[in-house]
Amino acid sequence: MYLTNQDMIELTAWRRKLHSMPEVSREEVATAAEVQAFLAPTNPDQVISGLGGTGVAVVYDSGKPGPTVLFRSELDALPIEELSELPHRSKIAGKSHMCGHDGHTAILASLGRQFGRERPKSGRVVLMFQPAEEDGSGAAAVLADERFSKVKPDYSFSLHNFPGLPLGHVWLKEGVVNCASRGLKIKLSGRTAHASMPETGISPAPAVAQLMTALTSLSRGTVAGEDLVLATVTHAVIGEAAFGIAPGYAEVWVTLRTITDDEMATLTNTAETLVRKVAGDGELEFQLEYHDFFDHSENSPEATRILRAALDAEGVSHEPGLALRASEDFGRFAAVSKSAMFFLGAGENVAALHNPNYDFPDDLIPIGTRIFMRAARDILG
Structure with a gap:
C-alpha cells in the first residue's frame, strides 16, 4: 500500500x-x-x-x-x-x-x-x-x-x-x-469599600499577591522527571475596573502539573491547604474550581x-x-x-x-x- x-x-x-x-x-x-x-x-x-x-x-x-x-x-x-x-x-x-x-x-x-x-x-x-x-x-x-x-x-x-x-x-x-495537569480557579470574596476608606472593606489584594508567589514556589524540577512539580499562574483579576472602589472580589488561576496522577493528588492537596490558610488569614471567603483535567x-x-x-x-x-x-x-x-x-x-x-x-x-x-x-x-x- x-x-x-x-x-x-x-x-x-x-x-x-x-x-x-x-x-x-x-x-x-x-x-x-x-x-x-x-x-x-x-x-x-x-x-x-x-x-x-x-x-x-x-x-x-x-x-x-x-x-x-x-x-x-x-x-x-x-x-x-x-x-x-x-x-x-x-x-x-x-x-x-x-x-x-x-x-x-x-x-x-x-x-x-x-x-x-x-x-x-x-x-x-x-x-x-x-x-x-x-x-x-x-x-x-x-x-x-x-x-x-x-x-x-x-x-x-x-x-x-x-x-x-x-x-x-x-x-x-x-x-x-x-504529565498530568489541571487548572485550579481560586475565587476570593471580601467586601468592597470606597477607595478613600479601604479600611472599611476587606480587600483580597494582599491574598492575591501572596498566592501568586506562594503557589509558584511549589514548583520544583525543570524536566519531566520523577520529581517534577509545576504550578504556573496563568491569570488573575482583582476588583472592578474603577478608581473609586477598593476591591472585594478576586480570582487567581493556576495550572498544576506533575509527572503522574498520584503526585497530582499530593499537589492539589498542598495547593488547597495553602489557599485555605491565606484566605483565612485575610478574613476572606473562597471557592475552588477545577478545569481542564488531564491524566x-x-x-x-x-x-x-x-x-x-x-x-x-x-x-x-x-x-x-x-x-x-x-x-x-x-x-x-x-x-x-x-x-x-x-x-x-x-x-x-x-x-x-x-x-x-x-x-x-x-x-x-x-x-x-x-x-x-x-x-x-x-x-x-
Whole structure:
C-alpha cells in the first residue's frame, strides 16, 4: 500500500483547508463534516458521528476475526489569533491550528484512503477523529459515549508533531510520556469599600499577591522527571475596573502539573491547604474550581514495541527522548487498550507549538502515515 503523488497533492490541499477553518474544543462541527465528506469515497464499513460530542469514528473491517486497532487524531484548534501571512492562514478571527491537529487529521485521512483500497487482512482499523483535546474533555467524552463500545480497541496509537526535533525524527519511549495537569480557579470574596476608606472593606489584594508567589514556589524540577512539580499562574483579576472602589472580589488561576496522577493528588492537596490558610488569614471567603483535567499519558510496553518495530522497518530515525511537561488526553485510551504515542519532529528551526505563526509541515503527512500503516499491517496483516 502506498500514497500516490495525486494523493499527496489532495491530502496537502485538504490539510491546508482545515488549517484555514479552525474550530476550538467542542465546536468542531464543520471539521467533523469535512472528515466524513473527505473519507466517504473510501467506502468505510462503519461511520459513527457525534461521538463524544463532535467526534467521528471511521471503521475499515476485514470481515475476519482479529484485533481492533485504533488510530487517533484531534479535531480542535486553539483560541489564538494567527499572525502568519500564509495563503491558507486562518479565516476565523481569534482561532487557529497552532498545535498541528490539522496535520494529524490529514495523516489519519491518508490511512483511510489506503484502507479504502485494501482492507486489513484480519480484524478492524478504527480512525478516531477526537474532539476537544485541548481542554482535556474530548477523550473522556468519547470513552463515556455508549457507542464507543462498538469500536472498543485492543490497541490504540497516536502521534504529535514536535518542533525542535529534526524533521521526521521520532521520540518514542515506554512509560510516562506526558504529565498530568489541571487548572485550579481560586475565587476570593471580601467586601468592597470606597477607595478613600479601604479600611472599611476587606480587600483580597494582599491574598492575591501572596498566592501568586506562594503557589509558584511549589514548583520544583525543570524536566519531566520523577520529581517534577509545576504550578504556573496563568491569570488573575482583582476588583472592578474603577478608581473609586477598593476591591472585594478576586480570582487567581493556576495550572498544576506533575509527572503522574498520584503526585497530582499530593499537589492539589498542598495547593488547597495553602489557599485555605491565606484566605483565612485575610478574613476572606473562597471557592475552588477545577478545569481542564488531564491524566498522565503512559505508553504500554507492547504497544511501544510495535511502534518501535514499525519505525525500524520504515527506516525512521528514533530515540527514547524525554517525557514532556505538556499534557495530552490520549492517555485515557490506556484504560481500554494497549496504547502508545510517539512524537514526530517538525524541524529544529520552526515556531513552537501554540506560537501564533506555527504551521504543520506537510512533509510529515507521508512519514506519519508510513509508520501507522506499518504498525497496522504488523498487527493485522
